[in-house]
Amino acid sequence: MAAGKRLLLGDDQPSIGEALIKAMDMSPADVVFEVRESDIRGRGGAGFPTGIKWNLAGAASGDHKMVICNADEGEPGTFKDRVLIEKMAWKLLEGMTIAGYAIGSSHGIIYLRAEYPYLVPILEKARQDLISQGLLGDDIQGRGFSFNIEIRSGAGAYVCGEETSLIESLEGKRGEPRNKPPFPVNSGYLARPTVVNNVETFAAVPHILLGGAEWYQGLGRDDCSGTKLFSISGDVENPGVYELPMGAALRELLELSGAKDIAAVQVGGASGSTVTPDELDKPMSFSALPPGGSVVVFNSSRDMLDVLENFMEFFVHESCGQCTPCREGNRRLLDIIRSIRAGEIASRDDLKPFFLLADVMKAGSKCGLGQTSPNCFVDIITKFIAFPGDKEGA
Amino acid sequence: MSRTPEEIVRASLEKHGSGREAVMEILTDVNRELGCIPEEAIIATASAVGVSNAEIYSVVSFYSFFSIKPRGRHIVRLCSTISCVMSGSAEVLEAVRDDLGIREGETTSDGRITLETTSCIGLCDQAPAMLVNDEPHTRLTPETARAIIAGLE
Amino acid sequence: MPNISVTINGITTSVREGVTVLEACELAGVEIPTLCYHPDLSLAGNCRMCLVEVEGWRTLAIACVTPVTPNMVIHTHSKKVRKARRTVLKLLLANHNVNCPECERNRNCELQELSEKHNITTNEYQTTPKPVSVEEVSPGVMRDNSRCIMCTRCVRTCEELQSVAVIKPVGRSAEIKISTFMDRGLDGVACAQCGQCINRCPTGALFETSEVRQIWEALEDPEKFVVVQTAPAVRVGIAEALGLPTGRSTGQMVASIRGLGFDRVLDTDFSADLTIIEEGHELIGRLGQALQAGDPNVHLPMITSCSPGWIKFIEHKYPHLLSNLSTCKSPQQMFGALVKTYLAEKEGIDPANIISVSIMPCTAKKYEKERPEMNASGYKDVDYVLTTRELASMIEEAGIDFEHIAEEKFDRWMGHSTGAGVIFGATGGVMEAALRTAYEVVTGHEIPFEGLNVTPVRGIEGIKEAAITMPDRMADGFEFLAGVTLKVAVAHGLSNAERLMKKVSAGEADYHFIEIMACPGGCLGGGGQPIPTSPEIRRKRAEAIYAEDAALHFRKSHANPEIQLLYAEYLEKPLGHKSHELLHTTYTPRKD
Structure with a gap:
């Protein structure tokens, strides 16, 4: 994919609020439908279909539905969400707002990991900018839809990346996972119907709305849809975040980042898979090599x-x-x-x-x-x- | 003039409310200002949100960034996860330990610095990395790490 | 909910939608091993012992929390399930302090039983056992974390049933342990000493602070005159603790205790009756002050004070309500004060040589006897307290054949029981006994319930209420109560007590009299009673208590001939000078 075509981090970005206004021209059900048809699956790692999640939360009975952004990226080797927030915080906030509109929620929370305190001012500024542009807050664009976003911090616990632990933590408790069912879409934060999505998932939503489900689907490879951010580190010349079609071969990413003398690659973080040089042509897809956000390369000198x-x-x-x-x-x-x-x-x-x-x-x-x-x-x-x-x- | 733990809790309650869901915010405020969460803050938080002292103590004990023990004026958290280790974080840690004369988890006798190691802090592309209070420092070498720490008051 | 069809181990059965896999299996007669599950508590789903295989599931399901769904196909002992369960057990045993002979719960330990059932003979994961830790010492309850399996049943008991919430998981991952605020230990926090956590611990991590050794020494000392009192709930619990079915076994209990070598075997029921006389008059007095004298400063509702766990709870949590408590000591402490005074006189024994022992269904009683104010006799009123479980262990050690021993009776002076005293062992019992006496005192007639059974205050409901309207004609001196409707409430389990106290604090309750027992079911479900416990077990014990009441000749406290003698010869009158000195007490506000 050429640099200019990159969606999430490329230079060529839609103007702020464009996708939200388009969404508000549609019915909430149509927005959910579009996201569902796009086939986007959760970018945090587990890969649950986002549209289905939104649909369930939208249909769930209960007041004060919640939209929660999981910005607790803690998987070793993952830093894509940090980069996304540093560069495009507005897009995350806009994605959450669209989610709020789609499921009928007026309240969002970003759960930011404690290791990223320096991102708080960035998110705060983006939030204020959107509010001052009438794209967040009360009665957005005079359409009668209100959506507010709070930024809250974790305190150093990897397990809070698990959505029910995250919710427990937000409720002021130990970040211990809950038994399921009930699932958060039915009973999440303060027992309200709750959608929890990763930073990258929310950031992709404006693109899906603007480009359409079919276009977004077409961006992916293998059986995947859309693009994906990969954090790559370890024994590579150019560590960093790369955006590739979801389902791209691991080799493609390794070449882009200048990995040499590859002895092993950890895909999907410490909890992912360790692959040998024979497996580099596998697609980074949910069915073959679930990528999460992290790729770490080990050369032959590593034990x-x-x-x-x-x-x-x-x-x-x-x-x-x-x-x-x-x-x-x-x-x-x-x-x-x-x-x-x-x-x-x-x-x-x-x-x-x-x-x-x-x-x-x-x-x-x-x-x-x-x-x-x-x-x-x-x-x-x-x-x-x-x-x-x-x-x-x- | 520094505020007492109770004062910090009170101010935090005004900002975040006294619902159970304000607990993390309150504890974070105390932890940031005092470097730790003293007993008095736990008692004040528990009584404000209406749970037992043990319950808040239990919450505090769960999270790596919270500390009951008093810590130094500056908290240095050096990443000990894979990409940083591969880039030499062990050497950096050793240099800092030697320089400060303390091991991880300890505080210098003058109360200046607490040294900790931490799980991945998401700066793997600029490894090795550390957080000094809220500031990230990246691409560390033993020398740069020493210099950064020497510059802390 | 409609019924749905599920298949368990190849057999299709119909169950109500909404039940869990565990419940469905139970109905189908299929046993699923559990550890963190307890019928009294919320579901934790953390031990992973009850794993089962559900067709179509990626992971194993935990039976205790997973609801059945239509046409679910469940396998409870497939290869995968068996391996998982054995592995979970081995993991729990790997660092467990497996020194079973030393453990209070040897032969009554769920972990031991499951290991045996699953034939765990070798452990590939064996590692260094956790070190013995008895830093948590208190007068009634001890914890040794080396035996803890982190099931959190104690944590849930303390919070959900008792609203005490002083024990919590502290730390995380491999460093996790159950502890108290700032690791102060149970004695340093607002622990009620109720021991309900002990009753629900699947292993020996929690146990009572034992005084068995001291009691053997006293029994073996020829200089000592060892007197024992036995609480009402012990006689319906002791059989269980010896592996026999729940039931009344007062005669065998008395014979067995005498067989152990006690010099006098007496009955706390006696002082329960005494409590009723004193407390009943105290209530009538308060009502008189309020209704007749119109004194707005009278502390009503009056609240019972028999349950030391409850007393410690209210001292910590509702110190502003301490004046509402009856000033009556608990039956144990009334008894203790009389043993070294009245009984010493009657028996002609130097009180300095008397060892006063009580056998209680309770761990808080061990705490209560240590309270500094409990020495009205000039000596420590109660020297040692044994739980029902500890008594059982002594009977076993002595080789007494409890099941077949010839029944015997209590000794005299303080050994006579009435039905009113017996029902102190069940929730609502103090209230019922008090009503039986107080009604008769103020009206001159028996309480108008068939067979004296005040059924509205019986039963397992958490909070019970009743209203009794007085007749128009009262006994002399009690005319102020004519036509008055007396409102009473009964709560058992401290969470229910807390609910009532919130109402009282908020001025939303217009009760005159409240009975509180700290433990679910009352003393019959006390922290010193046999393990296990469940609603069903407590129901059976309650049945036995009421059967005992029905079988006794005297059913009303004031009818107890020994009580009548006590007043005639020693105390003179209820609430008299001697009563105040020996039988009444004060309370201490405590920090939360």
Whole structure:
């Protein structure tokens, strides 16, 4: 995709408020319909279809519906939302406002991670600008639709990126995930019907409204729709945020960023997949290689056991501690990683109980954290670590 | 003149209301101004929003950025997640530790600086990175990190 | 809700829509292991023990919170489920302080039972056990976090049932633990000492502060005259604690206790009756001041003071209502004050050599006896308190065959029971006993309920209300009550108590008399009673209590011949000088 064609971060941007005014010319149901037809799926990582979420929240009974922006990007290696807010905060706010119009909500909250305090003034300014232009606040453009946005801070907890934890945190509680059902679309913040979407998802909404669902769909590749921001770091010449069609091959991104001597790539952050150089042509799509927001490249000088230990330390630190598989499981995985490092594990067979543990964590943890934290263990041990007892060619 | 924990809570309540959902905002205000959340602030917050002291204590203890323990005037948070580690954050940490004579989680005896390590702070493209209070500092080397910290009053 | 069809382990069955998978399985006779689930509490879904496989689901479902949906296909012991459950158990055991013989809950531990059922003999995840931690010490309740599995049943009990909320998860991830504000320990915070958390702990992380050792020593000391009182709820709980069905077992209990070597086995029912006399007159007095003298400063509603957990709660949370409390000591402490005075005289024993023990369904009683004001006899009025569970352990240690032992009776002077005293063990019982006596005192007639059963104040409802209109003709001196409608309320469980107190504080309640018991179901559901507990178990204990009441010859406190003798020979009259000295007390406002 040529630089000028980039949507989310390109130079060629729609004028502020254009999409919102277009949306307000449509019925709320038509706006939801357009978003649904665009096939956009959540840009935070889980990939739930945004239009379906909006539809459910719009149809849910209950007053004071809420639009919440998940700006708690905490997945290791992810910084796309930071860049998006630094450059185009208005677009996020406009996307939220359109969501508010679509589901019948007049109240939005941005939950910004504590690690980004320097973005607060930027968001605040964008908010004030929109209010002064009559694009946010009471009676927007004299259309009788009001929408206000609050900016609130987290306090350092990765698990709050999980939407029900985020809601708990906003309610002034420990960021522990809730049992589902009920889902936030029916009972979210203060038990109100609530839509929670990622920064990037909201930022894409004005483009969908202006370009139309069909156009947006056409931007994607493989079975995906739209474009996607990728944060890339690690052993690359030009780390940063790149915008590519959703579903683009991993190799394309690696080439753009100048990755060389690639030994392994972590796609989708610590909770994502670790791929080998043989897998670089896989599309970064929800079905093949779910990308989240993060790609980290490792060259041949890196010890993947170091990487794994770092990831697992992260999960041990960030588990909320509520459910057994995640609280205890991550710690046991970290223990065994350290045993491998100490040379105490002779053969892959000795790790069987820990692969079983990984399966149980995936199937039995309460939220996405514990369900995905064993991925790196399975991938890295399976693909990158040799044991003295391994058979030739294993 | 610095404000007491109770005064900060009171001022915060005026801004954010006394609903349970104001708790994070109140605690953030206290934590930012005092570098920690002292017992008095927890008691004041609990009574304002109508929950037990234990409940607010439990909330405070959940979040990495909140601290019950008093901290230094400046809080240095060095990222310890993968991209920063790959770019040399361990060397930076060692340099800072040596310079300050403290380990992570500790505060210098003059109360100037608290050193912490943190999970990914989203500055992986400019690694290694750290936050000094609310300010990000990026592409650190042991030398630049030392200089930044030396410049803190 | 309509019925829907679900398939459990290949068998299709019809269940009401809206029930959980756990409930559906229960109805179908399929057992699902649980740990964090408790029938008295909200659903947490955090232990992940009740995982089941639902066809079409990516992950396993937790049975306790997942509602059934039409045509759901559930497998409860597939390979995947079995592996998951075994893994969860192993993870919980991996750092658990598995020193079962040392544990209060050995042989009555849900974790132990599940490990046995799932045949966990080796653990691939074994790691260093959490260190023993008994930093949380208090007069009634202790916590050892090395046995904690983070199910949060205690946390939910403390908040949901008791509105106390002093224990919470602190920290996160592997560092998480249950703790108190600033880790001060249960003794440093507004813990009511009710012990309800103990009753709902699946393991031995919570237990009573034991005094069994001291009691054996006293029994073995020939110099000591060891007197024991037994609370009403103990006689309907002790059988359960010994593995027998719930039921009345007063005679066996008395015989077993005597078998342990106590010098006198007496009955707290006696002092329950005494409480009724004193408290009834106190109420009539307050009503007289208010209705006859028109004194606006009379503290009404008057609130009962038998439940020490409740007393500690109100001292912390509603100190401005302390004047509404009856000044009567609890039956335990009235008894204690009389043991080293009246009984000592009667038996001709030097009170300095008396060891006064009480057996209670309660952990707060252990706290109560330590209150500094509880030494009206010139000695510590009650030296040691045992819970029902601790008594059971002593009976077992002594090898007494509780089931088959010949029934015996209480000793005299302070051993006579009336039905009114017995029902103190159930919510509404103090109220009913008080009404039986007070009505008769002021009207000269028995209370007009069939069989003296004041049914409106019985039952499991959290807050019960009743109104009793006095007749036009009253006994001499009580004419001011003629035609007055006496309004009463009863609450059990501190959350219900709190609801009532909010109404009283706000001036929205026009009750004259309120009974509060700290524990759900009243003392029969006390923190010292056998584990487990559930609404069903408490219902059975209540049945036993009311059966005991019905079976006794005397049903009214003022009819108790030993009470009559006590007043005639010692106290002279209700609310008299001696009563005030021995039987009444004061309260202390405490910080939250």
